[in-house]
Amino acid sequence: MVSLWQTSKPAVHPLPVPSALAKQELKRTTALATQSANRSWHPATGGNFSVRDGDDLCWVSPSGKHKGMLEWTDFLPVDYQKAELVQPCYAKPSDETALHCAVYRADPTARAVMHVHPPHTTALVGKDFKLSDNEMLKAFGFKTHEIDVTIPSLPNTQDMDKLGQDVKLNLELKLLVLEGHGVYAWGKTPDEAMFRIEALEFLCQLRSLNSRP
Numbered sequence: 001m002v003s004l005w006q007t008s009k010p011a012v013h014p015l016p017v018p019s020a021l022a023k024q025e026l027k028r029t030t031a032l033a034t035q036s037a038n039r040s041w042h043p044a045t046g047g048n049f050s051v052r053d054g055d056d057l058c059w060v061s062p063s064g065k066h067k068g069m070l071e072w073t074d075f076l077p078v079d080y081q082k083a084e085l086v087q088p089c090y091a092k093p094s095d096e097t098a099l100h101c102a103v104y105r106a107d108p109t110a111r112a113v114m115h116v117h118p119p120h121t122t123a124l125v126g127k128d129f130k131l132s133d134n135e136m137l138k139a140f141g142f143k144t145h146e147i148d149v150t151i152p153s154l155p156n157t158q159d160m161d162k163l164g165q166d167v168k169l170n171l172e173l174k175l176l177v178l179e180g181h182g183v184y185a186w187g188k189t190p191d192e193a194m195f196r197i198e199a200l201e202f203l204c205q206l207r208s209l210n211s212r213p
Contacts, residue, residue: 015086015087015089016086018059018075021053026051026059026075027072028191032049033068045067047115048061048096049070049113049114049190050078050113052080052112057078058104059077060093062093064092081105083098083101083164098160100115102163102164103186113193117182117183120204120207121182122177125183125200131148132146141172151173152170185197185200
């Protein structure tokens with residue numbers, strides 16, 4: 001398997017190689033991306049994923065590729081302080097790279113960011129959307145379900161660079177919904193980030209079922 005950072009000729013400034021831990025987490029991320037694609041959470045080229053690696057580096061999924069078919073070697077090295085590729089190469093990172101980078105700058109515990117488009121979350125969550133009185137709220141770290149939780153959300157925008165610079169992230173819930181678009185979640189591992197998305201989608205699905213006449 002040939003990776004994006006390997007070339008047939010020696011490079012003057014070769015791209016970095018993932019650390020052993022980042023490589024392991026990239027492999028896990030691709031497995032989770034395939035699972036979520038099979039749930040129709042990010043059809044076609046939708047969705048994006050990343051893994052932190054070291055003080056300034058993260059690995060971001062490429063733009064224009066079906067995320068259910070990712071290989072760990074597809075991910076591109078990005079300086080998350082600058083929100084730009086470490087070195088130009090022939091592939092392009094996700095258009096939403098700036099928001100991934102904003103997470104890593106804001107939350108030193110974040111090691112993985114997942115962005116998908118689960119249908120109930122995407123359809124329901126908007127300004128002042130609240131969830132309460134369900135055991136699944138404990139998936140967000142709460143000790144009780146007897147609380148009201150407002151899900152952080154923002155209007156959708158195409159200006160991801162500006163959003164990445166200006167966004168105020170909820171470091172307790174560790175997720176953000178772009179209304180009518182999809183959800184970002186992060187955690188200490190790719191699985192932890194995906195748990196948050198699964199919990200939110202389940203709660204939104206229940207809300208949808210309970211609202212039917």
